[in-house]
Amino acid sequence: MRRRARREVMFAGFGGQGIITAGFIVGRAAAVYDNKEATLTQAYGPEARGSTCYSGVVIDDEEIDYPYLLNPEVIVVMSKDAYEKFLPRLREGGILIVDSSIVKPDDRANKFNVYEVPATEEAEKMGARIVANVIMLGFLGKVWDAVSVEALRESVKSTVPRKYLDLNLRAFERGVELGEKALQKRVEV
Amino acid sequence: MGKAVLTGRHFWYGNIAIAEGAIAAGCRFFAGYPITPASEIAEHISRRFPEVGGIFVQFEDELASMAAILGASWAGVKSMTATSGPGFSLMMENIGLGVMMEVPVVVVDVQRGAPSTGLPTLTAQGDVMQAKWGSHGQYEIIALSPESPQEAFDLTIRCFNLAEKYRVPTILLASESVCHSAGKVVVPPEEEIEIVYRKKPSVPPDEYLPYKPDEDLIPPMACAGEGYSIKTTGLTHDERGYPDTTPEAQEKLVKRLNDKIRMHREEIVEVEEDFMDDAEIAVVSYGQVSRPAKRAVKMAREEGIKAGSIRLITVWPFAEHIIRKWAKQVDFFVVPELNYGQIYLEVKREACGNAETILVPRMGGRLITPEEIYHEIKKVVGR
Incomplete structure (x- = not known):
């Protein structure tokens, strides 16, 4: 039985990319700013410190019966290993968002709704590759309707260190912009 | 001073919710030793306590941590420790001391896979019987188990209230999957949170017997520095708190330690x-x-x-x-x-x-x- 209100997103990459932070920002956006129910779970072992890691967010209108990912409908992939490891978990017809600066999707991605976002390159243009995850959040807010762009923006503001707020907000807006362009492109096609 | 009760809507890990629940309940002494998956409780409290006037001490191990919270509670401060299975095992002897001396304290056990070192980063519910029977001797204890970060906050407060009311170490039997996941936690306004304090003696110091119970079988608790003479011991004792190692004293004391919980079962059980x-x-x-x-x-x-x-x-x-x-x-x-x-x-x-x-x-x-x-x-x- 599928609970229709239950929405799931996974972030996957390697430790140090802000994979857990990205999940936290989405969960906080949904729970605090959209006032829905949300849970965040994450990789906690040695994998959280350098090698492949992930975080998972579940959003629902009612009490969440199972806090872990069951069947993610969106996966944001930010490393090659994460692509190999987690692609099989993506729901059929789900949304695959890849950091195209790092990962080139192959034929296995054809059955998904794929968005290629050069998040790391864009972040480097801003002078800090560390905000690639926040670019992805802006993008996610545009292409996925489970959490609002406004809530995500508020959540970025309340989560990132104050002295990097401007940088993070610029990164977020860049992501939103890329998301808008990607959607327009889909309509034209 | 910072705010003790963070009224509002939050997205918190279970461990953060436990720490905030403790602070909201009035806990101002924490002693502990880091262990996965409970470390974030100590970490968060160590950051928050300076804002609210609490004392945080990282001890050399769990034996000392458990002993320290008993002492701090006798000094009149609501006290807590937090650990996981291996540390919980080490605390058992002093939990029994807390039962015998009737000390209100809260012990958080974030359960992980076991026996032994087991699965440090993964969840379990293997310490349920240990929470009840882990220390030696016949005793009753209180343990509550949260299903979510919200309840981790709510039940930590209730643990303090029950510990204070019944003068017994109270266990928050949490688990890795609640404590290492984040969820929505709504913190009510301070005035809406029920806070219980241990009952104080109603008699003057020269008439006070530290282990003379009221009708509810719970003795009023004077703390150090309040002008009352306090005698307490892990040995079987009389109402004065003096060791009385006779079968008669044992019968009377141990029966009461158990009955004070059993006779209130319907009030405690939720x-x-x-x-x-x-x-x-x-x-x-x-x-x-x-x-x-x-x-x-x-x-x-x-x-x-x-x-x-x-x-x-x-x-x-x-x-x-x-x-x-x-x-x-x-x-x-x-x-x-x-x-x-x-x-x-x-x-x-x-x-x-x-x-x-x-x-x-x-x-x-x-x-x-x-x-x-x-x-x-x-x-x-x-x-």
Whole structure:
């Protein structure tokens, strides 16, 4: 039985990319700013410190019966290993968002709704590759309707260190912009 | 000074919710030793305590931590420690001392896979019997088990209230999957949070007997520096707190330590019942397993199966009156747990043969899903 209100997103990459932070920002956006129910779970072992890691967010209108990912409908992939490891978990017809600066999707991605976002390159243009995850959040807010762009923006503001707020907000807006362009492109096609 | 009660809507890990619940309850002394998956409680408290005037000490180990919170509580400060299985084992002796000296303290056990070092980063419910029976001797204790970060906050406050009221170490029996996951936590306005303090002596210092109980079997508690003479010991003692190692004193004291909890069982025990009115199958769960259990019951109801849910918010003392009552109505108790049968044994005992009790065991490492529990309910139908 599928609970229709239950929405799931996974972030996957390697430790140090802000994979857990990205999940936290989405969960906080949904729970605090959209006032829905949300849970965040994450990789906690040695994998959280350098090698492949992930975080998972579940959003629902009612009490969440199972806090872990069951069947993610969106996966944001930010490393090659994460692509190999987690692609099989993506729901059929789900949304695959890849950091195209790092990962080139192959034929296995054809059955998904794929968005290629050069998040790391864009972040480097801003002078800090560390905000690639926040670019992805802006993008996610545009292409996925489970959490609002406004809530995500508020959540970025309340989560990132104050002295990097401007940088993070610029990164977020860049992501939103890329998301808008990607959607327009889909309509034209 | 910073705010002690962070009224508002938050997205917190269970461990943060426990730390904030403790601060909201008035805890101002924390002693502990880091251990996965409980370390974030100490970490957060060490950051927050300076804002609210609390004292945080990282001790050399869990034995010292447990001893320190007993001492701090005797000094009149609400006190807590937090650990996981291996540390919980080390605390057992001093938990017994807390029972014997009747010290209000809160011990958080974030359960992880065990025995021994087991699965440090993964969840379990293997310490349930240890929470009840881990220290030597015959005693009663209180343990509550949260199903979510919200409840981790709420029940930490309730743990403090119960510890203060009944003068007994009270255990928050949490688990990795609640504490290492984040969720929505709504903190009410400060004035809406019920806070209980230990009762104080109503007699002048020269008439005070530290272990003379009132009718509720709980002695009023004077603390160090309040002008009362305080004598306390782990030896069997009389009402003055002097060692009295006779069978008569043992009979009187140990009976009272147990009876003061047993006679208040119905006040202490909190359960949540769903769809029980006409239930023929009751799923009995506690802690993080309750969320999938409740969903499994809803799934069964959608299929026309008369299933209900009994969620034990209070694990100890055991909800024996509740189980005995429903045993007369239901045909089956289905007990999913992340162990190989612990609360199952209690349910089976209290069912008194009136209902069949079925264990759904998982050894830990991951949380059982709603579908898995639903599958077990289906298997019971038509038996």
